[in-house]
Amino acid sequence: MTAAARAHGLFQHLYGIEPVGIWAAPGRVNLIGEHTDYNDGFVLPFALPHRTSVAADVLPEQRWAVTSELTGETVEFTLDAKVDGWAAYVAGVVWVLAEQGHRVPGARLTVASDVPIGSGLSSSASLECAVLTALVDLAGLDIPIADRPRLAQRVENDYVGVPTGILDQSASILCTAGNALFMDCRSLRTEQIPFDLAADGLAILVIDTRAPHQHAGGEYAARRAACEQAAAELGVAALRDAVPADLDRLSDDLLVRRARHAITENQRVLDTIELLRSGRHREIGPLMTASHASLRDDFEVTVPELDVAVTAALTAGAYGARMTGGGFGGCVIALVDADRVDNVADAVAKAFAEHGFAEPAAFKAVPSAGAGPV
Template sequence: MSELANESSAQRFESVFSGTAEGTWVAPGRVNLIGEHTDYNDGFVLPFAIPQRTEVAAARLPEHSWEAWSALNGETVRFTEDDLTPGGVPGWGAYVASVVWALRERGYDAPGARLAITSDVPLGAGLSSSASLESAVLGALVDLGRLDVPVEERPAIAQLGENKYVGMPSGILDQSASIRCREGHALFLDCRSLAVEHIPFDLASAGLAILVINSNAPHQLVDGEYAARRASCEAAAAALGVPALRDVSLDGLDDALARLDDDVLRRRTRHIVTENDRVLRTVELLRAGDVRGIGPLMTASHASMRDDFEITVEQVDLAVSAALEAGAFGARMTGGGFGGCVLALVETSAADEVRSAVEKAYAARAFTPPATFVATAAPGAHRL
């Protein structure tokens, strides 16, 4: 998915399938304010939904077969029950099939359906285009099939499909944000208990904005780097005798690091433990209404991702440093890493100045120009 078509997904459904959609379901992309790679370590995250979203217009089919059309390339993918084994549907269609597969794995009879998909969530930018697609498809199938699937259960179903059908070992952050976020709020999620708290995130009243800077560096996760980070975290937890790195306290960090005999595992552990602490401190500041105060925590998070978790790239680091030099209160990469986007907390009146500074820094290094937008906290998945 890339640019949302001028026509709605419902209009596209009519022209592609020569019929009328029964409804339209939407789910947003997300940015993660803070808390990177903590989700699969049973830790804490603080994402918020963005206005860019995936739309799915859909109608039920009488048999258990599925047809999905994408505005990205004009392709229609068709699959049946026989294809519902991991790897059975390739390419972008795997994300659609993964939702059907995961519903069935959880004991729900996913109905056959036709789906027309449009989106303006940028691909490969670390803004969870895949989770927004999964979440919109999930909403459509649940409603079309009149399935009694609690909202609280839906992120885990979408995650199951992405993990086991697509083969991406992601945590539950992205799907939770796309499905459970509220407008004007950040989603404070405990990834172990799945308890959520909606934290007011009213930047405009504080005269602030989050500038999202798409580094336009290639963003590739399934090729092994993300999985390698997860494996190293699991190895560190096993060596320390804890269920997950979430169980290592900040006070106990030095002792834990001394017990690890591998420097890579020490650095990965230090990032996760300190990042969890940064999420908790950020939540405390936002509860107190001190939005500006979260800036240094954002910047410290980026340094930890760069030095301890080693998931940033040159373009991302340059965007952070240029934004800070131009007056941003804080800046950090968001998403799984190895490309993607940077968040900069700025005065609303200074957003253009920061944007210009980053563009000049990129031009000086002959990098592909970055794309930018100001993000506001949008609502989660719903039916239009």
């Protein structure tokens, strides 16, 4: 049963009536361009078919109740209440819309999701974006699609308190089926890049390492702070404006490594775009692998499970492989021949067993549509 059907069923069970509507937003993987978004750089995500769905109706007064299928918990709140935990991603949407001067109608919402939690596939952004899409439609608000990712990012940054960039929310809202989303995180200019791997006999395999993915704590914030310090020392607005020759001017080896990742990763995104535009899909593999090495050695956000998964996938014949998401756990993506998906997945599972890791999960990712009504 789909997440939309489960959210609908939960709403009917709780309230005995039909919801006004159902809305959904996807998780995402980032093909390449990791930790570049908050450096005003370039990213290239695509949306997953896995979605978070919200069924909702309107209440006559400004209060909200949200029920999670996962926890079975119902959280009720008003505009003057600060909400913590998973429901903060819902209350934060109400807050940011009100803070922007919109009148947000009270609502009852039920939530169900197919996006794996804690896997670096942006389950939190999919929740924010599904709720945002629902409330905008319920209220009849005239908020252009292009402006919505910034609002959802503010939920994460200013309400929940996680200093993420705008990649996840943009992917969840702006992606289209069959394409990757090329985004300039400074100008917010986007371009849909055709990404039809099946026509070339290829596939993207997503390997969920089951290593707990957590970047809400100090490590993510520390990477961002180091990048900002490096940019300040170089006298540029962001590391997007720096070039490799600038690294010699930095005072500290740690800053050199952090900045080198951001600078080289931006170039890898641009190189990947050029290859995809010319249909040279297999040739992006080495760029993916180089991205992982940079994230491992210079940015230091991988963990043993991620590194073992990448090595095993490459050994089994993947054209390229890299961690995706913020790091410190989560998922690896691998570019593989479509008829070797199972072989590569099996090779990773065998390597995990040999290392005593938890059994990984794997699935083939197909570029899918962004947020909208169901």
